[in-house]
Amino acid sequence: MVDAHGTTELVTLDRLPPEAQLLFSAPQDNLFASLLWWHIVGAYAASAGEHAACAIVSTDNRISMALPVCCDAKGRMRSSLSSPYNFLCPPVFAPGADIVASGRTFGAFCYRYGSVRFDEWPADDPPSMAFIAGVDESGMSVLPFDHFGNWYEPVEGRSFDDYLAVRPGSLRSTVRRKLRAARQNTHFKLVTGDADLQDGIDDFAAIYQKSWKQAEPFPEFTENAMRALASAGLLRLGLLYADEKPIAVQFWAVSGGHAQLHKLAHDERAAALSPGTILTALMIESLLREGGIKELDFGRGDDPYKQLWTSHRRQRIGFILANRYRPAGILAIGQARLGSFKRALRGAIQTQTEAI
Template identity: 40%
Template sequence: MKVLCFESARNISSDLMVRLEELARPRGIQQSPFWFQTLEQTCTMPDDQIFHLCTVDDDRVPRAYLPLCRPARPRFFKGARELHALSSPYTTEFRPLLPRNSTVTAPLLASLKRYCGSFDLIGFEALVEDDPAYGVTVAALKAAGFLVLDYKGFENWYEPIKQPDFHQYWARRPGRLRNTYTRKSRALERQGNLRIDIFPDCKDLERLLDDYETVYAQSWKEAEPYPEFTPALVRRSAIAGCLRMGVLYLDDKPLAADLWLVSAGRATIFKLAYDDDAKKLSPGTVLTAAMMRYVLEQDQVVEVDFGRGPDTYKKDWLSHLRHRRGLIAFNRTPIGLTAAALHMGKARLKKLLKPNA
């Protein structure tokens, strides 16, 4: 086994990129190299350092992949030298490509100092607790000598789909949601010509993207922290076949827009917005129902989730709640141990530092 390190996704050869995409495909779009390349190009600061670590066998077949960022400004502890899994406020799940095989994972972790320099801690967020990679990551970090703290991250509403039938799904929704949809869709039809375009059935991606940004600018939402991210993601995920983008029009004026991502049998409601002036017509509700019908009937997904956040309206659409997890792995440096004492508490740290703990 050999560990390769690339300081930019642009430096990864095309053949290795293709193989990494194949390795990531069963875990979903947010583990794919093009996702991390998009984050690198649109969500990092000029002084941040990027490392794409990859373990390959003698035939250059990738066995493990871990993209990392050394931020110019520490996030967890002032003065610390930190590494983080390459993520952003847009990351809704992170499933590290670290196999259980210690002969693959151990060399990758052992190479961190060689390629990334000295550091005091490593941070992971948006980990999926019931994914095998979560336990593998914790065990591998502990085996490498790190002190590991896991914590509860953001809330994530989701719905397991046993039968991809929209009528069955819709019958399980609260009566107020179904009644709102019926009343508002009729009201919209009375107002004028109601139309919903959904990519990929609607091929005019650039027009849909322009209309999405028009709606977003007229919505209640704050400006994007990284405005270049969404256009780049839309174009790349469309090429990868993962994009589902819908726009609702009334007399050709866009009133609501949804951006969903579909991969590995799952659909993530990634972004949605509606024109604030049309709030009384509930165009967002009408559009989201159409998008839900599409991913159930066309994509036959087995799960739908609502991304990041505890917003109360989400439980009308999806019935289950879980938390994404986070990890901080502290190195046994003076600053690393000081940071561990702050985050864990001195008593817990002493226990972990005891032999055989």
């Protein structure tokens, strides 16, 4: 589409022009801003009838922004390339790009749709917020929402003992007690490359089936992500064994100094050994010994256990871009206003209840 600000086009990931490819990071530097990750998501986490693409914005006759998106069978953009596996899915920008102008151009492109959803964005990222300000200037209604919390712990320059010393007292005593026993009764294995990868994947799948976890919505994703990340040197697959049998598994990735926990599970029949606690401690100990780790990232959601292992929380947000002149946009705006009213009402009721 051509408008007063520039152009926006949708291109499949395998046909990105070189200039657009250069906007993405190497996976070793920033996994969720890399084409490696988005190729994995597009290949193994797309719903039936949908495919991965990239929205490319050009301003001042050069590509200024790229955003992985999801399109339907007719090539219409539906959303950002969201999945249950992403920690982030924001746009990437060219150095020196006019980000607000890029937002206006993208917003003008979105005007053809009733509504489009974008999520998994950082709430504290100035370029992303500048982009959304530009979208708002285009005339599209921007309806923000909280998506999920992300718990993390800065660990640069810290040893495992340093890290453990600032954890809650109950966790410290449990870890120390359980680790003493575990070093006698269990065996820890770390898979980082192709060696032992298939055995590790098989053991991961076996434990996942025996755990409390629900079946994966995209069953092929985790195995193929592990293989791709192992080839890139980013995989950290931890396995805990007792009597030569796996009892706990954790899938981590390391990128740009961030150690990211993607998946974990344990065999509930081994609960007396606290295999999840033991393996988490062993993985963090291994990661910090490896060196170069600046942050432990526990991924999506506010699960209570994460607050034992980390001290910091940041918000991930999303937006509905709604066209107020199309039925789907009118509906999205109405739903957003109703949601705001309900939240305000609940807050007022809670305030009154506390005052009684």
